[in-house]
Structure formats: C-alpha cells, structure tokens
Amino acid sequence: MSCNASSFISDFVLALANETKRSxxxxxxxxxxxxxxDSKLMDTDAxxxxxxxxxxxxxxxxxxxxxxxxxxxxSSSVTKVGDDGNVSVxxxxxxxxAVRNLKAPKQQGLERKDQILSIDVExxxxxxxxxxxxxxxxxxxxxxxxxxxxxxxxxxxVMTSKT
Numbered sequence: 001m002s003c004n005a006s007s008f009i010s011d012f013v014l015a016l017a018n019e020t021k022r023s024x025x026x027x028x029x030x031x032x033x034x035x036x037x038d039s040k041l042m043d044t045d046a047x048x049x050x051x052x053x054x055x056x057x058x059x060x061x062x063x064x065x066x067x068x069x070x071x072x073x074x075s076s077s078v079t080k081v082g083d084d085g086n087v088s089v090x091x092x093x094x095x096x097x098a099v100r101n102l103k104a105p106k107q108q109g110l111e112r113k114d115q116i117l118s119i120d121v122e123x124x125x126x127x128x129x130x131x132x133x134x135x136x137x138x139x140x141x142x143x144x145x146x147x148x149x150x151x152x153x154x155x156x157x158v159m160t161s162k163t
Contacts, residue, residue, distance in 0.1 A: 045126070048152050049119045049145065053128050056143065056154070057114040060132050063104035065096045072096075073146070073153040080159045105134055126152065137161045 052071050059067040069092075078095045082088040090098075105112065114132035124147040132139050144156040 045121050045147070045152070046119060049121065049126050049128055050116065052145065052152050052154070053116045053119065053130060053143070056128075056141075057116075057130065057132060060114065060134060061104065061112050062106050063099060063102050065099040068099060069096055071154055072157075073148060073155050076153070076155050076157065078157045078159065080161075102134075108135075110135055123147075136163050138163070 055067060055071050058064070059071075072092050074092065076092045078090045078092065080088050114130065117129040117131055118127075119129075120127045126145040126147075128143040128145060130139075130141045130143070132141070139159055139161045141157055141159045143154045144158070145152050146155045147153075
C-alpha cells in the first residue's frame, strides 16, 4: 500500500473516530423537524438501519456468512488495526470466506451479548455503532452505510476488539 493510501486510511479512521464521539451525543437525541415528509423518511431509514444492525448481530451470533453477505455491499471491506499495529483492510469476499470457517457462538451454546449503541443518519449516509461478543473477544464495530438504490448496505466495517 502506498504511503498516500496509508495516510488516507489513517486520516479516515481518525476522522471517523472523532465524528463518532460527536455524533454519539446527538444520534440518540430526537431531532426537531417541522417537515412531516422528512420526518417520515427519517423514521423509515432508522427502522431499516435498525433492521440491518439486527441482521448483522444475528449473523455474528450464528456466524452466517450468507446472511452477512446480504447486508454488505459487494465492494465493501473490513478495516482494523492488526495485532502488529498496522492498519489491515480486508475485501468483504475474503472476510466472508474467513467467517465460513469460524464456529458460531450459537453452536457453542454461548450466551448472546450484543447491542446497538447508536445510529446516525445524514441523507444517504449512516453510521451504525455496535458492541458484540464472540468469546473470548469483545468487539466494537462501526458500520458506514450507504443507501444504494433505496436499500441500506454496509459500505465499510471498521472494528476493534479486546479480550
């Protein structure tokens, strides 16, 4: 990866983290809106994004790659800081292949621990923040979503985890 690409990704991840801190404060607060149509559209988008988030959490608990694939855009990727301290970007097809080889927490009889922390919508763009556990790891995932042809899809997953 070129230095410019690494710099861009680092800047993007930092900007995303800073925006998430700001938006977390406002994302759960009601937004006054005098335009009934805009309000109905926002409610529809919020419901669709909650459904997407729930499908994501269900997919993680069941480790269902096909269900995951249904909510990710085909050109999306998964970004994280690797164990070596470097940013790792994995195309969604490679990530889904890895998911297919994992044992599901549900199959292991493990208790489900997940939650939707926030959903922030701005037109055709949304940021969904989730917490989940796939023992022994605890994950925080931020899903950048785009409304593509009227349907919300995950365009980028940025994640962190700890044991």
